[in-house]
Amino acid sequence: MVGNVADLLSARAKERPGATALVDTVADTTLTWAELDTAVNAQARLLLDAGVSAGDPVALRLPTSAAFAVTFFAVVRAGAVAVPLSPQAPEGEWRPVLADSGARLLVGADPGELSEDVRVLEPVVEPDGAEPVPAAGGDEDVAALFYTSGTTGPARGVMLSHRALLANVDQLRELNPPVADQGDRVFVAIPLHHIYGLGPGLLNAVSAGATAVLAQRFDADKALAACAAHRVTVIIGVPAMYTELASLPADDVGESLSTVRLLVSGAAPLHPKVLAAIRGATGLGVYEGYGLTEAAPVVTSTLVTGYAKPGSVGRPLPGVELRLVDSDGSPGPVPLDPADPADAFADDSGGTGLVAVRGDNLFSGYWPDGAYGPDAEGWFRTGDVGFIDTDGDLHLVDRANDLVIVNGFNVFPHEVEEVIGALPEVAEVAVAGVLDERTGEAVKAVVVPKPGASLSEQQVVDACAARLAGYKVPRTVEFAEQLPHSSTGKLRRVRLRE
DSSP: OOOOTTHHHHHHHHHOTTSEEEEETTTTEEEEHHHHHHHHHHHHHHHHHTTOOTTOEEEEEOOSSHHHHHHHHHHHHTTOEEEEOOTTSOHHHHHHHHHHHTOOEEEESOOSOOOTTOEEEOOOOSOOOOOOOOOOOOTTSEEEEEEEOTTTSSOEEEEEEHHHHHHHHHHHHTSSSOSOOTTOEEEEOSOTTSHHIIIIIIIHHHHHTOEEEEOSSOOHHHHHHHHHHTTOOEEEEOHHHHHHHHTSOHHHHHHHTTTOOEEEEOSSOOOHHHHHHHHHHHSOOEEEEEEOGGGSSEEEEGGGTTSOOTTOOBEEOTTOEEEEEOTTSSBSOOOOOTTOGGGOOOTTSSOEEEEEEESTTOOOOBTTTTBTOOOTTSOEEEEEEEEEOTTSOEEEEEESSOOEEETTEEEOHHHHHHHHHTSTTEEEEEEEEEEETTTEEEEEEEEEEOTTOOOOHHHHHHHHHHHSOGGGSOSEEEEOSSOOBOTTSOBOHHHHHO
């Protein structure tokens, strides 16, 4: 048996019971390893008393906080499956996920009327001396179910086993220097309901015995104050965070981050001028990486080579294999479309291909039956297109599908198009991702109004905001007489990005 994810916490509580495990900067809560472990036991006991059994899905609708950390570890310690939901998402998004997962218990603030067979529990944060709850299950048992738009369509549950989550933590720990080590204070302001926040953020910090400094959301001024107050040494971030920091006076940023030794970014590309601004303010490079929910999540990082390289996402982590394949999975180049400008890539690469990954960190397929998981040889095709440069570093150039990634969150164009297409004034609509310095990508909608119709950009935005999460709402809306199609009728989304 590989073990249970909650074993990470149990080990730290035995080794360093009085050391600080986490700081919740919003609730102003500090827990030692012993206190965190005791709170997890109390929450796990409440789950068991509520009738939770091994393998039962339990929904978590909580912000990045001590409450989330306690609840997540309690769920997996009880042998159940954690189903994180965004507390900011509108009902139209999280309720279908709740239903699809089959969760009959939701931990978090009462979200309002639910079906009669779904109970709501308040999270436990204060340790109350509860008796220890032995960890149930582990290894190939599913520990968490993360919903993502994935590579083939609307939101679906990615089944991450204890083995997958623990493997990625171990792979990160093998980096030299590691992302976090004992004595580090790791600032995490990215959502814990996203695998990037949970894995490289919380779980990695717990595995290392580092202190996790949690913030519900990122505000540049508050973040600098928190980093200075808690003498933060590692920041786990996304491009939008570094973009905001780069806009502040360099002296203020440098002074507040004077204790920081490592800056990490993921989920989307980081603009070179932001990299330069952060280095100028702090003297530190920002190490970028590439990952996906199905890989729990980190696949590559520039930390592998030890130098930040603009435009590259680095090399595979120890224990992760990567290769470029063609559309049927065999090694080879991706067929190019000479009529498509997106198919013109760097000449000095070894050719482009679909990124395929193999490693113990891979998921067990999609909920509920494990479909579309790794193949018989353990390889999973990600749907991302990239090339490997002459140094051996991976560069991502496009995606085989039309997925839009905003700050690491997946947006499937079809779901946005359905909302806009439902407006009576719309004849046709297409959605694509466009480069954005703050979020990596942003959603762009091109709308063809019906003849004589009166429709404004604000009406389109308002319709989307009423039914979709904020990151899915189009940043820009353009009107056109027609959409770009190929001679065979295929929509040329690349033209929409121009």
